Amino acid sequence: MRWDAQALRPASGEHGADNGTAAAPAAVPLLPLAGLVRSVSTPEFAGVTFHEVTAKSVLNRVASGSRMPFEWTINPYRGCSHACVYCFARKSHTYLDFDAGLDFDSQVVVKINAADVLRKELARSSWARQHVALGTNTDPYQRAEGRYQLMPGIIGALADSGTPLSILTKGTLLARDIPLLKHAAAQVPVGIGISLAMTDEELSEAVEPGTPGPRARLKLISRLREAGLPCGVMAMPILPWLSDSDEALDSLFSSLAHAGATGVTAGALYLKPGTREWFMQWIAARHPELAGRYRRLYGTGSYASKEYRTWLAGKVRYFKARHGFSGSHGFSHRDVDDPRGEEAAYPEGSLPAGHAGHAGAAQTSQPTLF
Numbered sequence: 001m002r003w004d005a006q007a008l009r010p011a012s013g014e015h016g017a018d019n020g021t022a023a024a025p026a027a028v029p030l031l032p033l034a035g036l037v038r039s040v041s042t043p044e045f046a047g048v049t050f051h052e053v054t055a056k057s058v059l060n061r062v063a064s065g066s067r068m069p070f071e072w073t074i075n076p077y078r079g080c081s082h083a084c085v086y087c088f089a090r091k092s093h094t095y096l097d098f099d100a101g102l103d104f105d106s107q108v109v110v111k112i113n114a115a116d117v118l119r120k121e122l123a124r125s126s127w128a129r130q131h132v133a134l135g136t137n138t139d140p141y142q143r144a145e146g147r148y149q150l151m152p153g154i155i156g157a158l159a160d161s162g163t164p165l166s167i168l169t170k171g172t173l174l175a176r177d178i179p180l181l182k183h184a185a186a187q188v189p190v191g192i193g194i195s196l197a198m199t200d201e202e203l204s205e206a207v208e209p210g211t212p213g214p215r216a217r218l219k220l221i222s223r224l225r226e227a228g229l230p231c232g233v234m235a236m237p238i239l240p241w242l243s244d245s246d247e248a249l250d251s252l253f254s255s256l257a258h259a260g261a262t263g264v265t266a267g268a269l270y271l272k273p274g275t276r277e278w279f280m281q282w283i284a285a286r287h288p289e290l291a292g293r294y295r296r297l298y299g300t301g302s303y304a305s306k307e308y309r310t311w312l313a314g315k316v317r318y319f320k321a322r323h324g325f326s327g328s329h330g331f332s333h334r335d336v337d338d339p340r341g342e343e344a345a346y347p348e349g350s351l352p353a354g355h356a357g358h359a360g361a362a363q364t365s366q367p368t369l370f
């Protein structure tokens with residue numbers, strides 16, 4: 001196996017397979033990563049370098065005073081090859097001295113000992129079995145999971161310890177773990193959310209180039225429901241002028257209803273610093289006719305104008321009602337513990353939320369959540 005043939009090497013070296021079949025040279029990390037075992041790239045994951053690290057801890061406590069509706073998170077990966085242009089975990093990559101743009105998509109840190117470390121942390125007498133949220137910063141079922149298979153060990157460790165868990169993902173790799181999730185759901189409360197905010201395959205390919213497309217995610221929702229598991233949907237971000245038309249919203253909510261989603265939470269694009277620059281660059285390149293409109297809509301802030309959000313909220317209410325989602329709430333990590341289903345915002349410890357943020361950032365109010 002080409003992957004296994006690669007030499008153990010420090011991150012400061014040139015990346016690529018030793019057998020000469022390496023993919024394009026990978027970017028060189030600027031800092032030694034804590035616990036780095038090796039950095040590898042392989043033709044199967046062209047353009048992506050995985051930095052395998054041994055973590056000392058994987059349970060992250062959410063900062064005290066946070067309004068986040070959960071206390072603990074686990075993120076087995078940092079960076080995400082799903083490469084969503086709007087991802088607002090991007091800035092968190094700069095804390096590793098990677099950049100928030102291409103490095104976020106292509107320099108993925110993998111906590112290879114996540115399950116072992118987690119079992120030790122869960123075995124402590126001080127562990128109070130509080131709800132643990134997965135997918136709060138980056139996607140736990142991104143492509144690397146097919147290779148590293150960290151999630152089965154993590155799910156098993158949480159369930160065996162009596163710890164409730166929730167997962168938010170765009171990754172259809174989750175289907176692999178449906179039997180395990182069913183088993184876990186018999187032991188502890190389990191919440192599952194799929195992130196899907198558009199049905200336009202072409203738009204998805206452009207703006208979320210590394211993800212399984214909308215059709216594949218809709219199939220995943222159906223499979224989860226057929227397996228008897230709950231499945232909420234995080235329909236964020238709705239993109240102004242790209243996925244907010246009546247036709248687009250009708251198609252989205254209709255498809256989600258058809259697939260059997262148990263609820264939908266929708267919200268507008270949120271452009272925090274770090275994401276904003278990357279997204280605006282993309283808009284300017286792919287939709288130059290919209291660049292000025294986006295600048296005016298977002299001004300110097302992170303949120304779309306209040307008028308736009310109010311307008312979109314009305315549309316979302318209408319289409320939710322039309323497709324039978326009235327009264328249902330969408331996915332929230334908190335649903336696992338709290339049937340009121342407060343709308344979620346998603347931190348990574350003290351870091352701003354990313355992947356889930358599809359749920360927007362609600363560090364202040366939650367104007368993008370409907």
Ligand code: SF4
Pocket residue numbers: 080081082083084086087088089137138139142170211354355356358
């Ligand atoms: S939004 Fe989620 S799936 Fe997309 S790149 Fe960010 S972490 Fe990955």
